[in-house]
Amino acid sequence: MSGHKVKIAARLRPRINGEIDDGSITIQHAASTSSSDPSSSGSSSSSAISVTNPHNPSQVFKFPFTSCYGESSTQEEIFENDVQPMIDIVYSGVTVTIFAYGVTSSGKTHTMQGTKTDPGVIPRVVRTMFLKQAQLRRYTATLSVSYMEIYKDDVYDLLVTRDNAPKLPVRENDRGQVFVANLSHIPINSVEEFDALYARATKHRSTGSTNLNHASSRSHAVLTINVIMSDSQSDKTLTGKINLVDLAGSENNKLTGNDASRMAESAAINKSLSVLGQVVHALNQNASRIPYRNSKLTRILQDALGGNSVCMLICNLAPGVKFRQDTLNTLNFAVRTKNVENKPVVNERDNRVQPKPHFAAIQPPPPKLAPAVLQPTSIMCGRPSIMPNPRGSRVPRMSIYGAGGNGMGYQPFAVGGGAKGRMSHAGYDEKSSSMTMGLTDKEIDERISKAVEMEVARRLEEREKERALEEDAKRAKEQSQRAETSILGSSTTEQSSAHTLPSGVLTPLLKRHRDLDDELNSRLQELEQKFERGNKETQLADVLSPVSKKKTGRAYVALARAHSEKGDLQVALDLYRKAESYVPDNTKLKERIIEIEWAVKHDKGFVPSPKPEKKAKATRKGKHGAGTSLKFEVVEPTAKLEGEDKDVHMATEERLETGKGKRKKGTRFGSEATNRPTDAGDEGNESQSPPKRQKLVAIDEDP
Numbered sequence: 001m002s003g004h005k006v007k008i009a010a011r012l013r014p015r016i017n018g019e020i021d022d023g024s025i026t027i028q029h030a031a032s033t034s035s036s037d038p039s040s041s042g043s044s045s046s047s048a049i050s051v052t053n054p055h056n057p058s059q060v061f062k063f064p065f066t067s068c069y070g071e072s073s074t075q076e077e078i079f080e081n082d083v084q085p086m087i088d089i090v091y092s093g094v095t096v097t098i099f100a101y102g103v104t105s106s107g108k109t110h111t112m113q114g115t116k117t118d119p120g121v122i123p124r125v126v127r128t129m130f131l132k133q134a135q136l137r138r139y140t141a142t143l144s145v146s147y148m149e150i151y152k153d154d155v156y157d158l159l160v161t162r163d164n165a166p167k168l169p170v171r172e173n174d175r176g177q178v179f180v181a182n183l184s185h186i187p188i189n190s191v192e193e194f195d196a197l198y199a200r201a202t203k204h205r206s207t208g209s210t211n212l213n214h215a216s217s218r219s220h221a222v223l224t225i226n227v228i229m230s231d232s233q234s235d236k237t238l239t240g241k242i243n244l245v246d247l248a249g250s251e252n253n254k255l256t257g258n259d260a261s262r263m264a265e266s267a268a269i270n271k272s273l274s275v276l277g278q279v280v281h282a283l284n285q286n287a288s289r290i291p292y293r294n295s296k297l298t299r300i301l302q303d304a305l306g307g308n309s310v311c312m313l314i315c316n317l318a319p320g321v322k323f324r325q326d327t328l329n330t331l332n333f334a335v336r337t338k339n340v341e342n343k344p345v346v347n348e349r350d351n352r353v354q355p356k357p358h359f360a361a362i363q364p365p366p367p368k369l370a371p372a373v374l375q376p377t378s379i380m381c382g383r384p385s386i387m388p389n390p391r392g393s394r395v396p397r398m399s400i401y402g403a404g405g406n407g408m409g410y411q412p413f414a415v416g417g418g419a420k421g422r423m424s425h426a427g428y429d430e431k432s433s434s435m436t437m438g439l440t441d442k443e444i445d446e447r448i449s450k451a452v453e454m455e456v457a458r459r460l461e462e463r464e465k466e467r468a469l470e471e472d473a474k475r476a477k478e479q480s481q482r483a484e485t486s487i488l489g490s491s492t493t494e495q496s497s498a499h500t501l502p503s504g505v506l507t508p509l510l511k512r513h514r515d516l517d518d519e520l521n522s523r524l525q526e527l528e529q530k531f532e533r534g535n536k537e538t539q540l541a542d543v544l545s546p547v548s549k550k551k552t553g554r555a556y557v558a559l560a561r562a563h564s565e566k567g568d569l570q571v572a573l574d575l576y577r578k579a580e581s582y583v584p585d586n587t588k589l590k591e592r593i594i595e596i597e598w599a600v601k602h603d604k605g606f607v608p609s610p611k612p613e614k615k616a617k618a619t620r621k622g623k624h625g626a627g628t629s630l631k632f633e634v635v636e637p638t639a640k641l642e643g644e645d646k647d648v649h650m651a652t653e654e655r656l657e658t659g660k661g662k663r664k665k666g667t668r669f670g671s672e673a674t675n676r677p678t679d680a681g682d683e684g685n686e687s688q689s690p691p692k693r694q695k696l697v698a699i700d701e702d703p
């Protein structure tokens with residue numbers, strides 16, 4: 001059985017502003033109405049885009065997609081062929097996401113928004129949504145809209161006045177659904193109402209002038225139309241929604257001529273788009289971890305890629321010669337994206353009061369997959385539209401259990417007590433997340449920090465004890481060997497008694513060591529079980545103060561490090577990832593995660609960096625002596641790479657030579673030999689190319 005693959009439509013815009021077009025982008029078969037099928041789970045080879053290699057004109061790259069539109073294509077054509085059929089899916093209670101993707105000035109905003117005289121996808125979707133609403137028989141439907149922008153990785157509500165628009169937090173509820181807290185959801189009753197709202201909101205969006213586009217979008221904009229359909233006969237509610245995403249365009253700053261502030265925007269845009277690429281790459285690789293959390297864009301829209309919604313990507317292309325490389329990049333991204341499979345679900349809530357079952361009998365019903373509702377329609381060409389995904393969704397499923405009397409049901413919206421005409425989000429907000437535990441945010445904050453810190457302190461103390469024991473054991477062994485050597489020259493009787501003595505000393509020590517090891521392991525497990533409360537923790541990460549987040553993140557790093565030193569790389573990796581949820585912007589931590597991922601994937605060892613020296617303490621210790629100066633571990637290079645062994649050994653020797661932590665001139669203290677992939681996103685090369693040695697300093701001290 002196959003899942004529902006992301007649908008790709010490619011659109012080439014006409015030349016503007018005297019752009020030079022050498023005709024090297026050609027459309028082979030423009031999409032026809034009949035070839036378009038929203039439920040199609042892959043591309044057909046009926047249409048394709050061909051691009052001449054800018055570096056080798058004899059080479060032509062061909063990109064087959066379901067729908068390809070040339071320069072003369074119209075907004076209407078794209079809407080009717082590819083977008084309109086999606087609205088049936090929304091009215092089936094499924095989430096649909098449509099992205100416009102492409103380099104700056106390729107026509108994304110034109111495609112999504114259009115102009116007054118030539119409206120794009122968004123105004124057309126809204127009109128059709130209202131038309132369909134009027135045609136509903138069984139259900140009564142209400143529509144609402146939300147509109148946000150992600151500007152420099154911060155989320156803003158575009159439906160409120162920009163001057164007082166605060167940054168909005170991204171949260172996850174206990175069902176694993178990601179949402180933007182405090183985002184307005186405004187009910188709309190007519191096309192006119194929407195138009196007025198949308199026109200006002202669009203003015204709030206961040207735009208700026210660059211050499212390539214005088215009105216370039218500096219943010220990603222996500223407009224969502226929600227539809228809640230109630231069936232009074234069966235007392236069920238269906239919730240569908242469509243996310244219409246106008247992404248900011250990737251930018252080549254040599255061409256844009258950006259100034260410093262534009263550069264900062266550009267960096268944020270390019271970073272989030274690169275995370276989008278990494279998400280697609282990870283999904284294609286079937287990776288155990290998909291880096292949704294690495295940017296707000298992917299986090300908010302994670303349901304669209306590898307999740308429970310139906311997704312379409314409109315790739316916008318610009319014809320100018322200067323865009324050739326960007327065109328190839330966009331098309332390559334599209335090729336990778338079309339292999340991403342989603343597992344759409346119908347968001348249905350049963351409002352009937354259910355008899356309370358005995359707790360032992362509570363079993364979540366199997367999730368209802370979209371095919372049951374998405375009956376073949378004429379537009380869908382009679383094919384079953386959505387099949388279950390064999391690999392399963394990467395995104396936690398939406399809860400679609402009946403609400404019954406136990407309140408377990410999916411609650412898409414609850415009417416908020418806030419501003420008139422507003423709806424608060426999905427029945428789950430800051431207050432409820434705290435209230436479910438009966439604690440205030442501050443209390444949770446304090447408890448978590450304390451608990452983690454205490455556990456980590458205890459763990460580190462135990463590790464110290466363990467090390468001391470190991471050293472005792474080693475000393476005892478050496479003593480025994482020395483005794484053995486000296487006794488070898490004596491009589492046989494003496495020899496046997498000499499053997500007895502050291503083993504008697506050693507046994508209890510080793511036993512204690514083993515016991516401690518077991519205890520340590522069980523504590524570790526216990527601690528990690530506590531930390532395993534994934535969803536709760538995510539919410540906690542969101543509500544903790546920055547200082548507590550940092551502390552908690554640091555505590556996780558310390559734990560992770562302890563595991564990594566023990567060689568439990570998978571556990572270490574999980575803990576580093578947890579740390580990342582508290583300090584998502586720490587690039588060193590991200591690098592560490594990539595390194596360990598690489599090591600785990602390739603079954604290599606990982607050489608952790610030495611604990612960074614704390615200057616003040618080292619001086620104090622130095623003053624008071626007492627033999628407590630920094631300890632260095634002997635690190636063995638586990639991933640032997642051609643040409644690297646020497647360096648690794650050298651680093652090891654230097655650490656040994658420096659003995660008590662004094663830094664020698666020319667030693668590599670603070671850096672380490674790591675098993676880092678050449679390029680985390682470099683498909684195929686990862687396993688062959690020797691990982692680069694990277695400098696990685698003091699990650700544990702500053703996550």
Ligand SMILES: Nc1ncnc2c1ncn2[C@@H]1O[C@H](COP(=O)(O)OP(=O)(O)OP(=O)(O)O)[C@@H](O)[C@H]1O
Pocket residue numbers: 012013014016102103104105106107108109110111213215216217218247248249250316
């Ligand atoms: N299909 C089209 N027909 C006519 N003009 C178009 C078309 N597509 C784009 N344009 C024009 O090209 C210019 C750039 O388009 P647009 O602003 O939509 O690009 P963009 O991809 O959204 O850019 P950015 O990422 O910088 O925001 C605009 O002047 C727009 O009117």
